[in-house]
Amino acid sequence: MQPDQPVRTGRAKRLPRAVRERQIMDAAVDVFSRLGFHAASMDEISEVAGISKPMLYAYLGSKEELFATCIRREATVMMEAIANGIEPDQPPDVQLWSGLRAFFGFVGENRASWQVLHRQASSQGGPFAAELAEMRGRAVNLVAALLVHATKTQDVPSASEQEAESLAAALVGAGESLADWWLDHPDEPAGVVASRLMNLVWMGFGDLVQGNIWHPPSKRP
Amino acid sequence: MQPDQPVRTGRAKRLPRAVRERQIMDAAVDVFSRLGFHAASMDEISEVAGISKPMLYAYLGSKEELFATCIRREATVMMEAIANGIEPDQPPDVQLWSGLRAFFGFVGENRASWQVLHRQASSQGGPFAAELAEMRGRAVNLVAALLVHATKTQDVPSASEQEAESLAAALVGAGESLADWWLDHPDEPAGVVASRLMNLVWMGFGDLVQGNIWHPPSKRP
DNA sequence: AGGTGTACCTACTCACCAGTAGATTACTTG
DNA sequence: CAAGTAATCTACTGGTGAGTAGGTACACCT
Structure with missing residues (x-):
């Protein structure tokens, strides 16, 4: 269970792609497990991961x-x-x-x-x-x-x-x-x-x- | 497994409430089982049941x-x-x-x-x-x-x-x-x-x- | 310093869907 | 056969969420 990232405001710190991808996957598993596939929103995943939605799409493609x-x-x-x-x-x-x-x-x-x-x-x-x-x-x-x-x-x-x-x-x-x-x-x-x-x-x-x-x-x- | 009702056009035949409720429940079980709760839409359930959406709400309340x-x-x-x-x-x-x-x-x-x-x-x-x-x-x-x-x-x-x-x-x-x-x-x-x-x-x-x-x-x- | 590419963002569009307002038709009973 | 009422419809609203366009800042190399 990942601890909720503190509410992020402004720009996230620059990190190499591989690290971000791991963070995003961890966040996604967390959110999917709590809410289920359909109820989980890409907005929430990106928020938990501490980044913005376009990053999500750039790195890991569609929701499916x-x-x-x-x-x-x-x-x-x-x-x-x-x-x-x-x-x-x-x-x-x-x-x-x-x-x-x-x-x-x-x-x-x-x-x-x-x-x-x-x-x-x-x-x-x-x-x-x-x-x-x-x-x-x-x-x-x-x-x-x-x-x-x-x-x-x-x-x-x-x-x-x-x-x-x-x-x-x-x-x-x-x-x-x-x-x-x-x-x-x-x-x-x-x-x-x-x-x-x-x-x-x-x-x-x-x-x-x-x-x-x-x-x-x-x-x- | 209920056979899909033929595509309905116009008004459905009048039926007593109890019968309609059974039909609707059967349709709902069918659709929920195929698509899951979130992906199932009330529109589709009403269509499979052979009636319109307001009937659904009138008889069985909200989706939940x-x-x-x-x-x-x-x-x-x-x-x-x-x-x-x-x-x-x-x-x-x-x-x-x-x-x-x-x-x-x-x-x-x-x-x-x-x-x-x-x-x-x-x-x-x-x-x-x-x-x-x-x-x-x-x-x-x-x-x-x-x-x-x-x-x-x-x-x-x-x-x-x-x-x-x-x-x-x-x-x-x-x-x-x-x-x-x-x-x-x-x-x-x-x-x-x-x-x-x-x-x-x-x-x-x-x-x-x-x-x-x-x-x-x-x-x- | 200046250039280059990558990480990152804000702010939208568009589709879909739960739920509703208001009108319309058809049984039923006096 | 005329109310009265139960069953049914069409056509909308409002909200939410997937996916995107277009732009900004940071790091590193030379």
């Missing part, structure tokens, strides 16, 4: 281009955060756990990013949703691969690609919407939310109601 | 009132569908199963309703999200009660209210977002989607990768 650019940037940053968080060469449950922790960690520290990325992008139709769908696709592939790998280490008929992918989609969806839910209940720490989802999707209610809990490896005997 | 009314109507209809679908006096897993089937059944046959209800309402802030949150609260309570009941029949320390409620929230969230995902993959039948979520949340990946599947009672030995 700006929004798409925001989505791409935030999506890339997030996917990198998750990819860096996963520990390969670990058993599937641990990989899933580290991925979930990285995901909720990112969302917790970049609420505006998540808001613009998920809620806004998916509720505007068209090219924006497509942008988002592509990123979700990458996430689903990640999880699906993990699942297939998990079944391969067992001596059961490995799940079909189709089956794995749809389960992965369900899990990714659960993560997305739990993150949305979390936005409205911000008091819980990230680790707790991540651990709840981990237990839900790895153990299932069937186990949980019998008191069987999943623990991270450090707590295993 | 209209939208809120849509949300309330659709939410009520959906909750009733689910409540009617659940079979009480059955074991917890069967109750959950029937609830999921009812939910996905409703979404499948009322895609526009779901879109306006979930995607649109949650991405507009303010009173709309509150309206939605209240309905989600009812759903969460339903599931949480079911969970608490399930643990009570076991001889384990029953989960805390807090724990049960957040797990319920996760499940409801998973359902919401799986429904969203389903909007973009409409080829799957409702039963299949419902069954996937059932397996995921009841059995968990941990069981699924070992080939343990949940079956509805009719297939049990």
